[in-house]
Amino acid sequence: MSSLTTKFADELIANAAYIGTPGKGILAADESTGTIGKRLSSINVENVESNRRALRELLFTAPGALPCLSGVILFEETLYQKSSNGTPFVDILKEGGVLPGIKVDKGTVELAGTNGETTTQGLDGLGDRCKKYYEAGARFAKWRAVLKIGQNEPSELAIHENAYGLARYAVICQENGLVPIVEPEILVDGSHDIHKCAAVTERVLAACYKALSDHHVLLEGTLLKPNMVTPGSESAKVAPEVIAEHTVRALQRTVPAAVPAIVFLSGGQSEEEATRNLNAMNQLKTKKPWWLSFSFGRALQQSTLKTWGGKEENVKKAQEAFLVRCKANSQATLGAYKGDAQLGEGAAESLHVKDYKY
Amino acid sequence: MSAFVGKYTEELIKTAKYIATPGKGILAADESTGTIGKRFSSINVENIESNRQALRELLFTSPGALPCLSGVILFEETLYQKTSDGKPFVDFLLENGVIPGIKVDKGVVDLAGTNGETTTQGLDSLGSRCQEYYKAGARFAKWRAVLKIGATEPSELSIQENAKGLARYAIICQENGLVPIVEPEVLTDGSHDIKKCAAVTEAVLAAVYKALNDHHVLLEGTLLKPNMVTPGSDSAKVAPEVIAEYTVNALRRTVPPAVPGIVFLSGGQSEEEATLNLNAMNKLDVLKPWTLTFSFGRALQQSTLKAWAGKTENVAKAQATFLARCKANSDATLAKYIGGTSNDSAASESLFVKGYKY
Numbered sequence: 001m002s003s004l005t006t007k008f009a010d011e012l013i014a015n016a017a018y019i020g021t022p023g024k025g026i027l028a029a030d031e032s033t034g035t036i037g038k039r040l041s042s043i044n045v046e047n048v049e050s051n052r053r054a055l056r057e058l059l060f061t062a063p064g065a066l067p068c069l070s071g072v073i074l075f076e077e078t079l080y081q082k083s084s085n086g087t088p089f090v091d092i093l094k095e096g097g098v099l100p101g102i103k104v105d106k107g108t109v110e111l112a113g114t115n116g117e118t119t120t121q122g123l124d125g126l127g128d129r130c131k132k133y134y135e136a137g138a139r140f141a142k143w144r145a146v147l148k149i150g151q152n153e154p155s156e157l158a159i160h161e162n163a164y165g166l167a168r169y170a171v172i173c174q175e176n177g178l179v180p181i182v183e184p185e186i187l188v189d190g191s192h193d194i195h196k197c198a199a200v201t202e203r204v205l206a207a208c209y210k211a212l213s214d215h216h217v218l219l220e221g222t223l224l225k226p227n228m229v230t231p232g233s234e235s236a237k238v239a240p241e242v243i244a245e246h247t248v249r250a251l252q253r254t255v256p257a258a259v260p261a262i263v264f265l266s267g268g269q270s271e272e273e274a275t276r277n278l279n280a281m282n283q284l285k286t287k288k289p290w291w292l293s294f295s296f297g298r299a300l301q302q303s304t305l306k307t308w309g310g311k312e313e314n315v316k317k318a319q320e321a322f323l324v325r326c327k328a329n330s331q332a333t334l335g336a337y338k339g340d341a342q343l344g345e346g347a348a349e350s351l352h353v354k355d356y357k358y
Numbered sequence: 359m360s361a362f363v364g365k366y367t368e369e370l371i372k373t374a375k376y377i378a379t380p381g382k383g384i385l386a387a388d389e390s391t392g393t394i395g396k397r398f399s400s401i402n403v404e405n406i407e408s409n410r411q412a413l414r415e416l417l418f419t420s421p422g423a424l425p426c427l428s429g430v431i432l433f434e435e436t437l438y439q440k441t442s443d444g445k446p447f448v449d450f451l452l453e454n455g456v457i458p459g460i461k462v463d464k465g466v467v468d469l470a471g472t473n474g475e476t477t478t479q480g481l482d483s484l485g486s487r488c489q490e491y492y493k494a495g496a497r498f499a500k501w502r503a504v505l506k507i508g509a510t511e512p513s514e515l516s517i518q519e520n521a522k523g524l525a526r527y528a529i530i531c532q533e534n535g536l537v538p539i540v541e542p543e544v545l546t547d548g549s550h551d552i553k554k555c556a557a558v559t560e561a562v563l564a565a566v567y568k569a570l571n572d573h574h575v576l577l578e579g580t581l582l583k584p585n586m587v588t589p590g591s592d593s594a595k596v597a598p599e600v601i602a603e604y605t606v607n608a609l610r611r612t613v614p615p616a617v618p619g620i621v622f623l624s625g626g627q628s629e630e631e632a633t634l635n636l637n638a639m640n641k642l643d644v645l646k647p648w649t650l651t652f653s654f655g656r657a658l659q660q661s662t663l664k665a666w667a668g669k670t671e672n673v674a675k676a677q678a679t680f681l682a683r684c685k686a687n688s689d690a691t692l693a694k695y696i697g698g699t700s701n702d703s704a705a706s707e708s709l710f711v712k713g714y715k716y
Contacts, residue, residue, distance in 0.1 A: 002557040002611070199360035206571035213564035219611050252616040253361070253577050257647050258607070287615045289647040 003218035008177040012221030013260075015099060015139050016179045019223060020261025020291035023330050024070035026181075028265075028297035029056055030103035030142065032075055039301075045310030053081050058308060059301070060089060062319035066096030068326035073101040073142050073181075073295070080136065090137035101140040101181070102133045104169070108146055117158040120145050120165050123172070130176035140179035142225070142295075143169040148187045149200050149232065159207045167211035174218055181263065181295065183225035184208050188267045189354055190232035198229045198246045205254035219258040225265050225295050226251070228277055233268060233352050240273075244280035248288060257289035264292070266299030268352025274299035275328045275337055282335035293333045298351040300325050303343075361576040366535040370579030371618075373497050374537045377457060377581060378619025378649040381688050382428035384539075386623075386655035387414055388461035388500065390433055397659075403668035411439050416666060417659070418447060420677035424454040426684035431459040431500050431539075431653070438494065448495035459498040459539070460491045462527070466504055475516040478503050478523050481530070488534035498537035500583070500653075501527040506545045507558050507590065517565045525569035532576055539621065539653065541583035542566050546625050547712055548590035556587045556604045563612035577616040583623050583653050584609070586635055591626060591710050598631075602638035606646060615647035622650070624657030626710025629683055632657035634697050637690035651691045656709040658683050 006012070019026065031039065036055075037047035045051050056078050059065070072093055079102055082088050090100045104126060108118035120143060130141065145162035147154040162184060170180035184204050186197065205226065212219065229246040231238055251262060266274040274296060281292050294300075303325065308318035328341040341347070377384065389397065394413075395405035403409050414436050418424070430451055437460055440446050448458045462484060466476035478501060488499065503520035505512040520542060528538035542562050544555065563584065570577065587604040589596055609620060624632040632654060639650050652658075661683065666676035683705070689695040 002553075002560040002608070195360075202360040202571065206568055210564055210568040213561065213612070249616070250360070253614050254571070255614065256611050257613075257615055257645060258610040287647045289615050289645050 002216065004171055004174060004216045006174055006218070008174065009218060009221065011177060012174055012179050012218060016221050016223055017260045019070045019099060019140065019179070019263070020293060021070050022291060022333055024068060025294035025296070025329055025333055026071040026073060026101070026263050027059065027069050027300055028073045028295050029059060029078065030073040030075045031297065033077065039305060040310070043305055043309050049077070051310065052077065055308070056081065056089060057083050058315055058318055059304070059322060060092050062322045064323050065319070065326045066093070066098050068330040069098045071099040071101050071140060073103055074138070075103055079133065079138060094137065099139045100137050101142060102138040102178070104129060104133070104141045104173070105143040111158060111161065114155055114158060115150060115153060117148065117153060117155060118146055119158070119161040123165070123168055126169065126172045127176055130173055130178050134177045138178060140181060140223070141173045142181040142183060144183045144185060146185050146187065147204055149190045149192050149196060154186070154200060154204065159204055163204070163207040163211040166208055167215035167217060170212060170217045170222060171215045174221055179221055179223060181223045181225045182208060182212070183265065185265055185267070186227050188227065188230060188233045188352065191234040192232040193235055194229060194231045194238060194242065194246050197231065198250050201227065201229050201250045202253050205250065209254060209256060219256055220260065222259060224255060224259055224262045226262065227267055228264055233354070240276045240280035243277045244284050248281055248284055248286060252287060255290060259290050261291040261293055263295035266294070266296045266351070268350060269299055270350050271299045271302055271325055271347040272341070272343060275325070275332045275341070276339065278329065279332035279335055279337040282333060291333070294329045296329065300329065302349065302351055303347045360574065362529060362532060362574040363576070364533055366532065367576065367579065369535065370532055370537050370576060373457060374579050374581055375618045377428045377498065377537070377621070378651065379428050380649050380651070380691055382426060383652035383654070383687055383691060384429040384431060384459070384621050385417065385427050385658055386431045386653050387417060387436065388431040388433045389655065391435065397663060398668070401663055401667045407435070409668060410435065413666070414439065414447065415441050416673055416676055417662070417680055418450060420680045423677070423681045423684045424451070424456050426688040427456050429457040429459050429498060431461055432496070433461055437491065437496060446495070452495065457497045458495050459500060460496040460536070462487060462491070462499045462531070463501040469516060469519065472513055472516060473508060473511060475506065475511060475513060476504055477516070477519045481523070481526055484527065484530045485534055488531055488536050492535045496536060498539060498581070499531045500539040500541060502541045502543060504543050504545065505558070505562055507548045507550050507554060512544070512558060512562065517562055521562070521565040521569040524566055525573035525575060528570060528575045528580060529573045532579055537579055537581060539581045539583045540566060540570070541623065543623055543625070544585045546585070546588060546591045546710065549592035550590040551593055552587060552589045552596060552600065552604050555589065556608050559585065559587050559608045560611055563608065567612060567614060577614055578618065580617060582613060582617055582620045584620065585625055586622055591712070598634040598638035601635045602642050606639055606642050606644060610644070610646070613648060617648050619649045619651060621653035624652070624654045624709070626708060627657055628708050629657045629660055629705040630697060633686045633690045633695055636687065637693055637695040640691060640693035649691070652687045654687065658687065660707065660709055661705050
């Protein structure tokens, strides 16, 4: 058979298409307990469950924000949490027309014999976990594979391992009713130029789609979450139009039209950069048979976090800051962002952390 | 680098795009001396050079036909032949907006240890041969890889060998200024259903595009010549709309949007079948980021050959027949074809030959 036979096929296709709705995108709020700890400590907030819950409530109940979103990626703990008036978060999201998603990978481990390259774990018992998440209300999943650019990197081993890990994860998700977001992130770290990033991105994406084909993944029921094609973090920046051109070209050369939408990760880009780049891509006049949208974590939450500072009295202002970024990115998916978003505290601040570990 | 960028890059992109012009397509007139001999013997014509020249002159000078064509694939002998008033065929075609192409493969040989599967030869000195052909006026090339469907076919070996052969051929062409038509034909022979053909076609195309990526082929400067997705020759026929749906789905799942055009082979289909199927594909209301057109040999020439029968007094009639098929297929690329307008019984005759050898 070409793609797998699953009773969830129609649902997967409908959900994947919905997530790609123009004007909407994904909030990546799936920071693990360890990672959210780093965020909270940067604003002097204690990493306890009630604070983690409070932050997510702030985001999900921000007036006007949910209409800008089609999905939110959650960490397992959050999938089972409730708002302060006892409503499960998944219900708040669903009522707001937002699909709940779930991070299902278990982080990266090193590949022996390589120069610090990694593969992602999480396949053991993944089918059963997906079933449980589906019962809890999740309708899509996310798995982050990580590659880096260096003298000899990414190696053929790293590309192959990560591509085939993504493919196995993807088909297991589909067997259990979850739309898999396929995320092969190529880190921005390095002094390489944009052409190098383009070449690596094309090579990695080609390997991913070969692996997905080998594993009979139903492409119409998937999403892609790639890096944008940019110069390395240590190289001179370029204009959004240049990033847009190289990024869309790389995707044209590798991503089949059957994939309904591409939801970019923001990497270490500032909130404003990420929005402008996405906007430029949607303004580009060239063949784009998939919707181009966002799946931003830091690039949606940075200024919101700073404004909140963990204080109850700041919630309203923080929610306003969050709405500003949601609206800006919503407009960017339509190529309509005018660059006039009121920049919140830190909106123009680079979020790049060298050798970033989730 | 990602895609190879040489001195011919702009020209390759322009030529490939032109060949894919909606309303136009390719006449495959590249029958080898041996193969054209079979055609001639079916109409009792002697297989000598003057007759081969006469047939091609008949086709190329058919009033009104060339505007329906963007390219003609030639066999080496024909590339150097002239019209009866001394004008090189190549010049005549170019003056009429038709790009000359050249078949560059050297036929198939068996893969030892398989059940009659083959690989295609022709890589030796291909670079210098391409240079010669470019000097003679050719601007695109064609290489036919052949796969078959069976209990254990196509094997992984056959898929890999043929995909890699196509990729090597493609990059060598691009280095020497010729747009490579990539042709991985999955034969119709067999009793399999359309789903099986779809699965095999998708697996083969996925392998082909992985190989092209590995070899740094510039996709924007290539064309794809695939089989349509149909039931096997021993199975019940299905409607054009069904063939269209399965074919376009298979292509959406595997052919990157960077490829400008897909030029279908007709396999053993009758002239009318091939046209109706192409028309149905262009009518299909689904996003297609490449143009869908024809590269027909038998399905453009069959009734013309019969009408000619080697006799000068039949030339005008034969040319009118050829024009009718050219127009029909031109209309089909624009989803405008209304079938059943041909009174020619030959147009409905199946051209299927079991185990067809070029």
